[in-house]
Amino acid sequence: MNQLIRLILFLSVDRPIRVALVTLPIVLLAILGIFRINFEDGLRTMFTSDSEDFRNYAGYAQTFTQSETDIAVLISANAPLTGADFTVIEDFILEAQFIGGIGGVYSIFNLTGRDQATGERARLLPADLTDKAALDAALVAATANSANGLSPMSPDLRQTVVVFSLGADMSNLTAPATPLRDLEDLAGVTGSPGGLQFQITGLIPIREGIIAGLKNDQMKINILGAFLGFLLSLAMFRSFWVAIINTVTPVTALIFCLGSFGWLGLSINALTNALPVLILVLASSDAIHLTFDIRRRLGRGEDQTSAIKNAVIDIAPPCVLTSLTTILAFASLFYSGSPIVQDLALAGTAGVFLAMLVVLFVHPCVFALASTIPAVRRALPLIEDQTKARAAGRVQAYTIRNFRTITYGGVALCLGALVILLPIQPEYRFMENIEKTHPVVQVLEQVEQFSGPINSINIPLGLAQRYEATAPEVAEDLAKLTKALGNVPGVRAVVSLNDVRALLADGDGVVSQQELAKTIEAMPQRLRNRLIGADGRSLQVIVMVPDQGSQIVATQAQQMADEIAKLDLRATVAGAPTGFLVMSSSLADDMIGQLTISFLIAALACPALIGFWYGRLDFGLAAIVPNILPIVFAGACLTVFDYDIQITSALALTIAFGIALDDSIHVFNRLHLQTQLDGEKMSDRLINAAMTKVRPVLIVTTVILSAGLFATLISEMPMIRFFGMLCVGTFVMALLSDLILLPAILTWLGRNRGEA
């Protein structure tokens, strides 16, 4: 540590111009890195793991077409659709299929009915779309066409949905972006002349919406965070120049952080989205500690260089320690098996480490350079307000006098919050990452009203050896499954090969195996593979359910498994319920469990590190309750207010723990310095003196940390806003805990050791 301090003094204080000249090209390099940042929604990487659930899902996803790559186009008119409208829609469907990447289409034009004249199956819509009587009859039939309520036509005949299925090679998000944009362009051109409105939705547009939100967020949140930090510095320090100095370092740290994302190939995703602003506020916090100390020394009459040097000697060690505890909190996330959480762990540890270097080397350099300007030099010295200090000192004295009550109360509160927190349930919904009012989500809701939910729990079926998919025995099994699964609460529809059979049987109720086989063969491959596996020896029953969150999905999957277990299937063997919804629900719960263990690792390791750093067991012990309390208190509030714990909240609480420790560390550091300075053991006077000195800076840093995270309120992603507010709540609680509970616990520990 001493060598690091000597290096900082040698470079940043004694040779600030050279440090600035070296730093500037690195800043430019980092800015270039920002343009290399990749944005992704993290849907695919979130759950990738070696777990059995994911392996089952991956194997199943190779056999059956996934609706994940469907793009739905909702076509609406103010009045029932006419023949002229359908001509426009027909042309749109024809043209859309020339877009690269489109692998199949399903629309009202695919519906068939029995031709009255020939008895053959024929397209339901008439060849002559201007034949109003024939069209009207076809549309009425279309709305009732599907026995399970899944229709491409709305009951009021004003809306129809066309579903484009992307090719199998379009499974990653970078590839579908082009066909999606081409389809949007085509929809834009097609929609306007006919008065029809074409709106695009589906999982791919939603994922695109999330990525667009991430890009906007980075631009807006970081700028607003930096601006709010500047404004609050201005308000609290009452000096324009001090506010400027306090802004330079965090902004440099932010640029370094974003640049490292670009150069290290790390993505901004739903989890790492809030990291840059977090780095910004962390760097602000450490920079303000240094600023406070330098100004206080200048106010006491020290010269510029001595003040900066002595502040670095006193404040650099706790800054390093606060960074190490935050790095430890991020590093604990490596315990998670999810690649996306591990990416956050890597980005967080790297970002905090870079921010620490920037604060230690750039901030003293900025001070050294700025203090050469007379106007700035005059603004720097801090004259402490002794009236306020005395008033706060009285509050402090009260907490120390009542240390037992406060300590026991704090521990009781912590245990109480823990008891309330424990029943909290993990919860995950894919849509939690996008605003409910987002146009793509709203269009999806409209589509789901008449065309069924896009989400499903799927039952894979293996065919027994001597049966073909078209065998009547298989149909009997499917009928049993449809009936049993339809009884599970929340199920909107059950789709299987029997629905194709039902469509063919509309005349006499009898369908030959040959006719069914012919129909299956004629189906587009992507559509066929929805119902029959690519291997031809497996079937799928698609149980359409809305995504009501992982708890409900897990219950429904279990109920389905129970229903299936009761059935006597002759020609098929049913597998466990699967699909993206089941896999993500199950693995999200596992992930939250892993994050809980990550938190426990951080909760044990960070106090141990503090104790080890200062060689003081009492510091390590004193750090536990005041820093766990804000986390369990926040968790208890989530339970009381009926919020379940999501991946984002579990992450926020773990990271916030690492950051909340910062305040305690600065208290410990001040006590450590006072002990060395006064040469006395722990005492009420010493604790009071240390708290009096550190209190203002703790309040200022918490306000600035919170203000920076308030910037997340403008995020387009609900979970990022939630993350920000959860962090703010935890920081405020941590401040109260450090101002009231920590001195009481320190006094209690000191008395028990016979020191205080």
Place this chain on the structure above:
Amino acid sequence: MRGFVIFAGLLAALTQPVPAMAKDVVQRFLGVWVGQGLVRPNGFDALEKVRCKVKGTLTAPTQVSFVGRCATTSGATAFGLFVAQDETGLLFAAKIQISAVATEVDFKGRNEDGQIQLLQVSPVQQEDRLLTSKVTLSFPQAREMKMTDDITDLNSGETAQSLEILFVRQD
């Protein structure tokens, strides 16, 4: 087999000097084309709109490939017309592919009054029908090509026009 012999014979003729007339006919297929028309997807069922986008390129001095995709509201499929002609520009052999997986069907024919008429070399069994077809390629305007396909069920004698597309050259 017969179709292959005819096609191979025409390919052998490619080694010979190419008269200007022969060149003129195959040159007409070159370029980027967009076609629109009607199709009966299964030969005798109801007509549906069809749209095609194809590109004609010379694969040899008297051989052209006319390849792209065609789409109906039921889906899109690969489309391929491979035409070879003899040195006189009067005799033609062709292979027509209308799906990525279906086998190519062989045709042979003549250039009569500016229309290329191609007859299927051997009928194809499709379920209970034995089908043969006559494809006609004509050039109504300088940048237009019309393609029709008249099919006959040899078992029942039933006939239908299963395809009529007007291609317009885009470049």
